[in-house]
């Protein structure tokens with residue numbers, strides 16, 4: 001089983017087209033068609049050998065379950081051939097007719113197999129499980145069951161002993177305006193329910209609500225409440241902390257300001273407590289609960305099913321959990337779409353809805369009322385001041401699946417939206433020009449600030465413009481475009497005459513050559529040249545840097561260099577030799593951009609045939625932009641993205657039979 005664990009802990013979303021040489025004929029055919037990666041086949045065959053299962057149809061089903069996890073699903077439905085037949089990953093291969101086993105016989109063979117446990121009460125020691133027509137790798141089944149049970153238990157027994165009048169007073173004080181009505185409902189839910197799911201698009205006041213909810217809770221449930229704020233990435237945690245503190249500083253009442261104070265936010269991983277050498281086990285677990293009374297998680301769309309399971313089991317049963325996020329964004333890199341599933345689940349109880357009834361605003365739709373039974377409150381009013389911005393209407397059209405409306409906004413353009421409609425799949429110089437101009441301007445500013453040793457300005461320049469892509473490889477991939485941008489920026493910034501271009505030190509074996517290979521056309525005397533934008537690619541306890549954090553190399557004023565990360569107002573400085581693995585980040589995948597925002601965003605869409613082109617991808621990229629978003633692509637690609645919502649198989653949305 002170790003091999004299984006390893007291969008699933010390091011999800012590689014690219015379809016591995018290498019042939020699994022020893023595969024039986026059925027698996028080999030699916031492998032050759034690009035539907036199964038060699039790794040999927042290997043895991044299935046290994047499990048077959050361990051359990052004495054030789055039926056290739058069963059091994060095919062198991063390999064499809066492995067593939068499902070690798071591509072973000074929690075399980076697989078063998079009767080969903082439309083989803084199964086799509087080769088996934090970046091390198092697509094057209095799929096011809098495949099020799100699918102006959103459906104009923106296939107399902108029967110799977111259920112009769114020694115690899116597979118059947119039903120919730122089936123044996124606990126088998127690697128796969130069949131529940132209600134879905135096939136799981138057992139580990140993911142256990143996580144799904146845990147999440148289901150914990151969530152249901154929280155919804156069935158709300159918090160007792162809350163002083164109604166005190167709650168009403170605090171909610172009125174902190175949410176005084178007529179337009180705050182859904183935020184009031186969210187606040188009451190967060191106080192009265194042990195689980196709250198607070199959703200909404202960008203600018204709908206989620207963070208504002210969180211900050212005010214903290215004040216309501218401290219008032220109603222006592223000043224000694226232990227509260228944790230967390231997010232899936234370091235970047236998102238930093239944004240949450242900053243935003244919450246800003247809202248708290250503006251509270252009208254001093255006692256509220258004092259009660260909430262200046263809360264800190266951390267990553268979910270750090271909250272749970274790292275365990276050396278393990279990314280799946282934490283210090284806080286079912287036996288060692290977190291001490292907190294309230295845990296708020298922001299950007300929950302990025303939380304995978306396994307991480308949600310670890311968080312739920314680590315919570316004290318009486319603690320309140322508030323999950324905040326936008327379920328229309330891309331889901332986690334790892335398996336699961338927990339936030340989306342929780343929003344879409346049928347209700348399990350009515351107690352929460354009854355408890356918060358006094359706070360129900362007029363105009364809740366029937367679906368919203370049903371969601372309220374699952375403690376789901378959706379904020380719908382955009383409060384952000386940028387009324388003329390076309391970014392939000394564009395995002396709304398994409399979210400609603402309205403390609404005509406999205407294209408109309410894109411084509412109308414204006415100061416906040418640009419559509420570079422391209423003719424074919426290879427961009428001409430002309431089509432690239434505006435991207436190049438933005439990349440050069442932001443990049444040159446970054447380099448100048450870095451050479452001058454101005455960490456704050458460099459970190460701000462890093463957020464000024466971001467080029468985003470769906471793919472990592474190929475003509476629409478990050479690698480190709482990052483190289484191009486590096487070239488443009490190097491030309492625009494000119495040679496470094498003022499400071500040393502780095503000492504050449506710093507490759508101590510932890511990051512050797514990683515950076516250097518990632519920018520082959522860069523000013524290559526040292527990987528540590530001022531202005532090199534960095535992306536951290538692994539979590540690192542020592543420095544406190546997280547996978548996904550971005551920073552930049554700056555001159556240290558002594559002829560050497562240092563790298564800087566985090567809040568421009570209080571940059572964190574790390575010597576290059578102490579860094580965890582990093583890459584150069586002149587461009588990033590949209591997945592990587594989740595949890596961050598940038599002044600300007602350029603998104604280069606892949607060809608319409610790309611399997612990565614989805615509604616969530618386009619929506620996530622567009623909503624990363626604060627002031628301006630540019631979409632480069634064909635009309636066909638935009639249409640394909642808008643009408644292709646991601647389908648992630650999971651059982652969480654279905655009641656157990």
Ligand SMILES: Nc1ncnc2c1ncn2[C@@H]1O[C@H](COP(=O)(O)OP(=O)(O)OP(=O)(O)O)[C@@H](O)[C@H]1O
Pocket residue numbers: 177179180183200201202203204205206207208209243382383384385
């Ligand atoms: N009830 C309200 N009345 C007036 N303004 C509000 C209200 N709630 C939030 N705002 C303002 O709307 C803006 C967006 O709020 P906030 O940052 O809380 O939204 P968000 O949903 O967290 O956005 P994002 O996900 O994009 O970070 C802020 O400027 C905030 O001050």
